[in-house]
Amino acid sequence: MVSHPVRGEELAVVEALKVRALPEGSYDKLLEFLRMYCDVMQLVVNEIWNLNEKLSRKKLHKLFYDKLRKIGFRAHHAKEIYVYAQSIVESARSNGGKKPVLRKLTARIDKYDYKLDLDNMVLTLKLHNDYEVRLKLLAPRERVEKFRNWSNYELVVKYENGELWVSVYFKKAVKPAKPKTIMAIDLNFDNLTLAVFTLNGRLIRLKRFKTILRKILTHRIWIERIQKRYPRSWRNVKGIRKAIEKHGERIKNISWDYTHKIGDLITDLAFKHNSIIILEDLEKLRENAKKGRRFNKKLTLWFYRRVQSCVEYEAKERGLRIIRLNPRGTSSTCPRCSSKLVEDGYRTLRCNTCNFIGDRDVVATINLYKKLISKYSRCGELGVSPNASKQMQSQGVMRGNRDEAMKNHIKLYKLI
Numbered sequence: 517m518v519s520h521p522v523r524g525e526e527l528a529v530v531e532a533l534k535v536r537a538l539p540e541g542s543y544d545k546l547l548e549f550l551r552m553y554c555d556v557m558q559l560v561v562n563e564i565w566n567l568n569e570k571l572s573r574k575k576l577h578k579l580f581y582d583k584l585r586k587i588g589f590r591a592h593h594a595k596e597i598y599v600y601a602q603s604i605v606e607s608a609r610s611n612g613g614k615k616p617v618l619r620k621l622t623a624r625i626d627k628y629d630y631k632l633d634l635d636n637m638v639l640t641l642k643l644h645n646d647y648e649v650r651l652k653l654l655a656p657r658e659r660v661e662k663f664r665n666w667s668n669y670e671l672v673v674k675y676e677n678g679e680l681w682v683s684v685y686f687k688k689a690v691k692p693a694k695p696k697t698i699m700a701i702d703l704n705f706d707n708l709t710l711a712v713f714t715l716n717g718r719l720i721r722l723k724r725f726k727t728i729l730r731k732i733l734t735h736r737i738w739i740e741r742i743q744k745r746y747p748r749s750w751r752n753v754k755g756i757r758k759a760i761e762k763h764g765e766r767i768k769n770i771s772w773d774y775t776h777k778i779g780d781l782i783t784d785l786a787f788k789h790n791s792i793i794i795l796e797d798l799e800k801l802r803e804n805a806k807k808g809r810r811f812n813k814k815l816t817l818w819f820y821r822r823v824q825s826c827v828e829y830e831a832k833e834r835g836l837r838i839i840r841l842n843p844r845g846t847s848s849t850c851p852r853c854s855s856k857l858v859e860d861g862y863r864t865l866r867c868n869t870c871n872f873i874g875d876r877d878v879v880a881t882i883n884l885y886k887k888l889i890s891k892y893s894r895c896g897e898l899g900v901s902p903n904a905s906k907q908m909q910s911q912g913v914m915r916g917n918r919d920e921a922m923k924n925h926i927k928l929y930k931l932i
């Protein structure tokens with residue numbers, strides 16, 4: 517079964533299950549198939565390469581379909597071969613590379629040419645000239661169990677060092693839930709702040725997490741220091757290169773660890789509250805990052821992207837919707853009267869017009885929420901009441917005195 521796009525944007529998760537496989541009986545026909553497949557693929561690649569133009573599906577079909585069928589391939593084998601050959605050529609061209617040479621015995625097989633029986637862990641492949649081969653999949657039950665309600669649409673068979681491997685591509689359509697709350701996330705160098713609002717503007721959760729950017733920066737500074745001390749030799753001397761690599765590895769590991777944990781945590785919470793998640797548009801992240809020191813800029817941006825993409829992936833898997841908003845002005849505009857806010861001590865902002873005082877990060881989340889409301893309440897989407905941000909004012913989120921709501925609710929969470 518193939519999953520169909522959900523109305524509007526398609527929400528689907530794709531994951532591959534890679535397992536070893538053993539044919540029941542001999543390898544002969546399967547190896548013959550793989551060799552044929554790869555030889556022919558190379559020929560098709562060569563031909564497309566020499567044509568030097570972008571071919572439509574129709575043209576590809578016309579050029580190769582009959583030839584491939586005559587050799588003994590099934591209809592969908594033929595399709596997979598020319599479509600895949602073209603994508604190989606295209607990616608080689610866009611990387612400015614040479615004509616691709618295929619060295620591995622591997623074949624992509626469409627769902628019409630295999631049968632997958634997860635109960636018995638048996639895969640039946642349809643080969644050339646109506647041959648069939650049955651493969652036993654060698655994987656523990658737990659690994660497969662996860663995919664029971666997913667659909668699969670394609671697989672890759674690979675023969676390498678005397679072993680046979682199969683990667684089955686699974687897909688799961690996720691149905692977006694009707695949102696009940698809105699989660700706004702503000703990310704800056706030191707903190708990640710998230711606030712959950714009901715659709716009529718009541719703040720129900722407020723959390724703040726430390727980022728690990730300072731930690732990452734320390735390693736980055738070490739790297740720069742080493743490079744500065746040995747400007748000529750750091751690339752060539754093994755010991756120096758190793759030292760740099762060690763810091764690079766640390767950066768990768770701690771950020772991988774952090775972004776996955778935070779992605780999980782945020783989306784679990786959003787799932788629990790049935791939230792739409794608002795993320796800041798990356799464009800503004802670029803602008804914000806401009807203010808940092810020169811080499812921080814790239815690093816900060818890279819880190820923000822990692823966090824966002826983890827949140828995005830996890831949200832997709834849970835069927836949660838994400839909306840990106842341009843956060844321009846969100847940390848400098850008074851959420852009560854829209855005047856410009858001024859600094860009032862450490863991370864605190866004040867409005868000289870209406871005397872509103874609030875934490876900078878919390879102000880940003882309130883403004884993100886308000887932006888979303890004003891964008892969507894007009895067209896009646898989301899079921900948001902048009903008065904939502906007016907109602908907010910009477911509910912303590914925007915009290916004029918020092919922001920009680922935030923003082924009482926913010927906890928500092930440390931992840932690492």
Ligand SMILES: [Zn+2]
Pocket residue numbers: 850851852853854855867868869870871872
């Ligand atoms: Zn104000």
